[in-house]
Amino acid sequence: MRTLKILLVKPPSVSDVFSPPLGLGYVAAGIRGHEVRIVDGVKDRLTPVRYARLLEEFAPDVVGL
Numbered sequence: 001m002r003t004l005k006i007l008l009v010k011p012p013s014v015s016d017v018f019s020p021p022l023g024l025g026y027v028a029a030g031i032r033g034h035e036v037r038i039v040d041g042v043k044d045r046l047t048p049v050r051y052a053r054l055l056e057e058f059a060p061d062v063v064g065l
Contacts, residue, residue, distance in 0.1 A: 004034045007060035009051075012041035027064065 008028055010021035021040050028036045037058060039046060046054075055063075 001033070004061040005058060006031060006034055006036045006062045006064065007054070007058055008036065008038045008064045009046070010038075010040050010042070011065055012046050024064075 006028075008021075008024040010024055021038060024038050028038055037060075039054065044050070
């Protein structure tokens with residue numbers, strides 16, 4: 001079985017407050033045998049340019065929002 005690169009993203013929102021993306025953490029904890037990265041759009045100040053750069057650098061097989 002091939003190892004997948006999985007990117008889980010909490011997109012930034014105007015109404016969002018700074019809190020850890022616990023739901024994505026629970027999803028990541030349930031994924032075994034694959035490379036998982038979580039990005040918090042609020043904490044990381046995710047812009048469209050930074051998001052595009054992240055996609056290029058990490059090159060995920062699957063993206064979850």
